[in-house]
Amino acid sequence: EAQVTQNPRYLITVTGKKLTVTCSQNMNHEYMSWYRQDPGLGLRQIYYSMNVEVTDKGDVPEGYKVSRKEKRNFPLILESPSPNQTSLYFCASSGGWGNQPQHFGDGTRLSIL
Amino acid sequence: ILNVEQSPQSLHVQEGDSTNFTCSFPSSNFYALHWYRWETAKSPEALFVMTLNGDEKKKGRISATLNTKEGYSYLYIKGSQPEDSATYLCAFPLNDYKLSFGAGTTVTVRA
Numbered sequence: 001e002a003q004v005t006q007n008p009r010y011l012i013t014v015t016g017k018k019l020t021v022t023c024s025q026n027m028n029h030e031y032m033s034w035y036r037q038d039p040g041l042g043l044r045q046i047y048y049s050m051n052v053e054v055t056d057k058g059d060v061p062e063g064y065k066v067s068r069k070e071k072r073n074f075p076l077i078l079e080s081p082s083p084n085q086t087s088l089y090f091c092a093s094s095g096g097w098g099n100q101p102q103h104f105g106d107g108t109r110l111s112i113l
Numbered sequence: 114i115l116n117v118e119q120s121p122q123s124l125h126v127q128e129g130d131s132t133n134f135t136c137s138f139p140s141s142n143f144y145a146l147h148w149y150r151w152e153t154a155k156s157p158e159a160l161f162v163m164t165l166n167g168d169e170k171k172k173g174r175i176s177a178t179l180n181t182k183e184g185y186s187y188l189y190i191k192g193s194q195p196e197d198s199a200t201y202l203c204a205f206p207l208n209d210y211k212l213s214f215g216a217g218t219t220v221t222v223r224a
Contacts, residue, residue, distance in 0.1 A: 042216035098206030101159030
């Protein structure tokens with residue numbers, strides 16, 4: 001089954017404790033992206049990757065890091081999480097940047113205390 | 114600042130009625146326009162990717178039109194059913210390989 005898998009689905013943690021949210025897709029997609037969703041603000045792009053070893057900042061990259069060492073994986077790293085990073089996060093992949101639909105993971109709800 | 118604007122923010126429709134709502138986007142440097150349906154407690158699912166001015170797409174009772182010259186797209190739901198209750202998002206690819214999403218229109222279908 002074609003899918004995008006995120007882990008964990010839920011996480012409650014404390015300020016400053018490094019965490020990683022993993023994302024993996026099995027569709028051989030080149031384009032992958034991370035979004036956060038906050039009430040009233042819609043989905044905002046954090047980082048995206050056009051291919052292996054090619055990543056770039058989205059609209060809200062501060063406080064996040066990503067890597068793309070393999071085509072299927074695109075982890076999101078919060079080196080020193082802060083309460084303002086409490087949000088619902090989605091990973092997505094697509095066969096192309098603009099003319100292909102995004103396939104979303106199930107989401108990760110992070111609470112930073 | 115959102116490049117993409119959706120209106121209305123929310124709407125209520127009686128079961129069986131039809132409805133429509135709008136996505137506005139920059140008319141210059143158009144590449145494509147995406148529509149997604151996002152049901153509560155699930156993840157967004159793609160409905161349409163539209164690329165040509167005048168394009169019309171249909172999926173069951175849901176259809177969409179596109180006007181790239183004036184920068185808007187309409188999504189129509191014909192004969193709304195409770196399962197159509199969801200937030201509908203549009204997204205606009207930007208020149209620098211980013212994807213800009215609107216804040217969504219939340220549709221509630223009353224039985």
